[in-house]
Amino acid sequence: xxxxxxxxxxxxxxxxxxxxxxxxxxxxxxxxxxxxxxxxxxxxxxxxxxxxxxxxxxxxxxxxxxxxxxxxxxxxxxxxxxxxxxxxxxxxx
Amino acid sequence: xxxxxxxxxxxxxxxxxxxxxxxxxxxxxxxxxxxxxxxxxxxxxxxxxxxxxxxxxxxxxxxxxxxxxxxxxxxxxxxxxxxxxxxxxxxxxxxxxxxxxxxxxxxxxxxxxxxxxxxxxxxxxxxxxxxxxxxxxxxxxxxxxxxxxxxxxxxxxxxxxxxxxxxxxxxxxxxxxxxxxxxxxxxxxxxxxxxxxxxxxxxxxxxxxxxxxxxxxxxxxxxxxxxxxxxxxxxxxxxxxxxxxxxxxxxxxxxxxxxxxxxxxxxxxxxxxxxxxxxxxxxxxxxxxxxxxxxxxxxxxxxxxxxxxxxxxxxxxxxxxxxxxxxxxxxxxxxxxxxxxxxxxxxxxxxxxxxxxxxxxxxxxxxxxxxxxxxxxxx
Numbered sequence: 001x002x003x004x005x006x007x008x009x010x011x012x013x014x015x016x017x018x019x020x021x022x023x024x025x026x027x028x029x030x031x032x033x034x035x036x037x038x039x040x041x042x043x044x045x046x047x048x049x050x051x052x053x054x055x056x057x058x059x060x061x062x063x064x065x066x067x068x069x070x071x072x073x074x075x076x077x078x079x080x081x082x083x084x085x086x087x088x089x090x091x092x093x
Numbered sequence: 094x095x096x097x098x099x100x101x102x103x104x105x106x107x108x109x110x111x112x113x114x115x116x117x118x119x120x121x122x123x124x125x126x127x128x129x130x131x132x133x134x135x136x137x138x139x140x141x142x143x144x145x146x147x148x149x150x151x152x153x154x155x156x157x158x159x160x161x162x163x164x165x166x167x168x169x170x171x172x173x174x175x176x177x178x179x180x181x182x183x184x185x186x187x188x189x190x191x192x193x194x195x196x197x198x199x200x201x202x203x204x205x206x207x208x209x210x211x212x213x214x215x216x217x218x219x220x221x222x223x224x225x226x227x228x229x230x231x232x233x234x235x236x237x238x239x240x241x242x243x244x245x246x247x248x249x250x251x252x253x254x255x256x257x258x259x260x261x262x263x264x265x266x267x268x269x270x271x272x273x274x275x276x277x278x279x280x281x282x283x284x285x286x287x288x289x290x291x292x293x294x295x296x297x298x299x300x301x302x303x304x305x306x307x308x309x310x311x312x313x314x315x316x317x318x319x320x321x322x323x324x325x326x327x328x329x330x331x332x333x334x335x336x337x338x339x340x341x342x343x344x345x346x347x348x349x350x351x352x353x354x355x356x357x358x359x360x361x362x363x364x365x366x367x368x369x370x371x372x373x374x375x376x377x378x379x380x381x382x383x384x385x386x387x388x389x390x391x392x393x394x395x396x397x398x399x400x401x402x403x404x405x406x407x408x409x410x411x412x413x414x415x416x417x418x419x420x421x422x423x424x425x426x427x428x429x430x431x432x433x434x435x436x437x438x439x440x441x442x443x444x445x446x447x448x449x450x451x452x453x454x455x456x457x458x459x460x461x462x463x464x465x466x467x468x469x470x471x472x
Contacts, residue, residue, distance in 0.1 A: 009163075011161055011163050011164055012164070045182065046167075046180055046182065049165055049167070049183075049184060049186065050164035050165045050167065051163075051164065051165065052165075053165060053186075053194040053195075054186040054187050054188070054189050054191075054193075054194055054195070055187075055189060055191075055192060055193075055194050056189065057194070059163070059164070059165050061162055061163040062163055062164075088162075088163035088164075089163065
């Protein structure tokens with residue numbers, strides 16, 4: 001089963017008990033970004049809704065990188081070894 | 094209509110004021126004298142707290158509606174008067190196939206006294222949600238959210254106030270949990286007699302000067318609607334004046350015409366006396382020209398009626414007398430339940446003002462806070 005490293009931004013670390021980087025395991029291959037978010041939610045309940053809205057879209061001030069590229073499509077296919085980085089994008093005071 | 098409700102008059106042992114701000118939640122606490130106040134350290138520092146509310150049914154539960162600049166909306170619950178908090182497992186959210194997204198939960202209302210654990214939440218954009226377990230899990234009230242007329246009532250999700258269209262002033266009749274009112278900016282006031290399964294507009298007599306028709310059935314902009322101690326009497330501070338409605342009548346009466354002409358009857362908040370249905374307070378703002386929304390002339394004042402809106406008295410003793418450009422948002426005024434009621438308001442410049450004598454004299458209770466979104470007085 002594919003596993004992915006996920007970098008957690010500070011606004012979401014209350015869900016990961018302060019941990020900055022976690023690993024999630026997806027139970028099917030190929031895995032999508034949506035699968036990785038589901039695995040993250042299963043491990044850290046409540047975290048997904050703070051960054052993904054009820055329509056399934058990444059919230060406006062959250063940015064998602066897969067490897068070095070921005071990826072906001074939940075159906076994007078992840079490759080083995082991909083690293084996911086969640087970022088609280090810059091927003092005003 | 095249901096019978097009259099019996100009011101319980103009891104002198105609280107202490108006074109508390111919840112201060113929801115753009116950067117967190119603070120609490121002011123005093124003993125029953127309400128002379129000396131202590132400001133707490135912040136809770137949820139950095140979170141945008143749109144509303145925080147006491148549960149009058151148990152005296153220890155608090156709910157807070159929060160989000161952050163980055164993160165989606167949620168609701169936190171405390172079962173120990175604010176010492177510890179737990180996030181809702183499923184916060185208010187529209188059905189995934191609705192195409193709608195909750196931007197933030199704006200308004201929290203405890204349910205009927207006979208239904209402990211029930212709360213209602215109004216959201217931006219306009220949505221109504223209910224919890225039956227004290228705020229842990231929330232479900233949409235589909236009688237409103239999926240109502241075939243909902244979009245016509247509210248307009249698009251882009252319509253409404255500058256910081257998003259809102260459902261607010263969720264009111265449960267203390268005599269009947271199935272009898273409810275809601276208000277929306279925009280949308281107007283609506284009533285349900287079947288616990289939210291269906292809703293009907295309740296806007297007759299209310300001006301909507303921004304609409305092309307003289308008396309639209311809906312599409313109004315109520316800023317704040319409050320039930321008085323007589324549950325057949327409602328007060329409303331609207332975008333277009335101050336109104337009163339005595340049920341079972343369905344036509345609002347504009348009582349703001351009795352305000353001084355130099356001040357006008359435009360404002361955001363309105364609050365009612367806990368035991369006197371004739372008494373209510375407003376905090377007028379400048380609604381002329383481009384709508385500065387500041388105290389008219391830079392001279393802040395509350396106005397109180399003691400006769401259901403027939404006359405209004407200016408109450409500003411203790412407030413600055415010039416160059417004070419207060420803005421008080423619709424949720425940022427509250428009244429406690431002491432026999433001689435305390436009145437409180439918060440400004441967008443981070444000041445909390447209070448009166449322990451029903452508005453006759455005012456004191457600055459806290460300053461230098463972030464922009465204040467909501468004030469709730471309790472005990």
